[in-house]
Amino acid sequence: xxxxxxREQLARANPSDAVNRLELARVIAASGRASEATDRIAALIxxxxxxxxxxxxxxxxxxxxxxxxHSLAARSSSFDEGIARGNxxxxxxxxxMAEALGDAEQARSLLGGVSGPLEPVxxxxxxxxxxxxxxxxxxxxxxxxxxxxxSDGTMTDAIAFRAAGPRAQxxxxxSKTGRDLAAIRLGQGEVPTSDSRGLRSLMRM
Numbered sequence: 552x553x554x555x556x557x558r559e560q561l562a563r564a565n566p567s568d569a570v571n572r573l574e575l576a577r578v579i580a581a582s583g584r585a586s587e588a589t590d591r592i593a594a595l596i597x598x599x600x601x602x603x604x605x606x607x608x609x610x611x612x613x614x615x616x617x618x619x620x621h622s623l624a625a626r627s628s629s630f631d632e633g634i635a636r637g638n639x640x641x642x643x644x645x646x647x648m649a650e651a652l653g654d655a656e657q658a659r660s661l662l663g664g665v666s667g668p669l670e671p672v673x674x675x676x677x678x679x680x681x682x683x684x685x686x687x688x689x690x691x692x693x694x695x696x697x698x699x700x701x702s703d704g705t706m707t708d709a710i711a712f713r714a715a716g717p718r719a720q721x722x723x724x725x726s727k728t729g730r731d732l733a734a735i736r737l738g739q740g741e742v743p744t745s746d747s748r749g750l751r752s753l754m755r756m
Contacts, residue, residue, distance in 0.1 A: 554581075555578050558574055558578055569601045569602060569605040572591070573605055573608060576591040577612060579591065580616055585623055586623065588616065589623055589629065593626075593641070596644060597636075603706065604706065604709040607672045607709040607710050609640065609644065610647045611710050613647050614647030617647070617648045617651035617652065621652060624651075627648050630642075639666070643672060646658045646676065650680065655680050662680075668706065670700055672697075672706050674696045674697035674700065675693070675694065675714075677693040678690045678693030678694040678697065678720060679714055690724060691724050693717075694717040694718075695717075698721060704716055704718070721734075
């Protein structure tokens with residue numbers, strides 16, 4: 552209760568603080584009010600002022616909540632308006648819900664339609680889904696795409712609490728598939744991460 556009160560006070564003092572509002576939703580969910588938390592997350596993702604990093608984190612939180620309580624999937628319609636407006640964060644949230652329910656195909660379908668600033672996150676998640684299904688070739692392609700789109704890790708680092716980022720995943724996969732030189736060079740950062748042509752040359756090794 553104290554954590555909720557503290558976050559609510561911060562929200563009243565600075566309503567535009569999306570990070571605090573996400574944390575408020577998190578503590579509300581932890582208090583047993585997961586349905587309310589899901590609705591709050593949907594509203595936060597839908598607001599124009601919410602940064603894409605926060606949208607990505609919020610989408611992951613929705614997936615965690617649904618994984619713990621499948622009945623929350625009934626609230627997926629909360630994200631429909633955002634999806635209809637082309638809000639990629641809402642698409643990520645729906646994909647996270649599908650993944651949490653074990654519907655990897657629906658998650659893949661939704662993530663495949665994400666473009667713009669959140670595409671690196673979608674590609675990273677597609678890579679993780681492929682990896683979980685032992686489709687290493689597809690995983691490499693997805694992680695490479697994410698790394699090219701997000702060379703400095705600004706977006707994919709937003710969900711690094713879930714799994715290692717695309718570059719770390721690539722180093723591991725390159726090593727497993729005998730592309731040791733590519734793994735070493737990528738790990739040492741000899742090729743600038745902002746140089747997509749250099750990164751593509753590593754991919755061919």
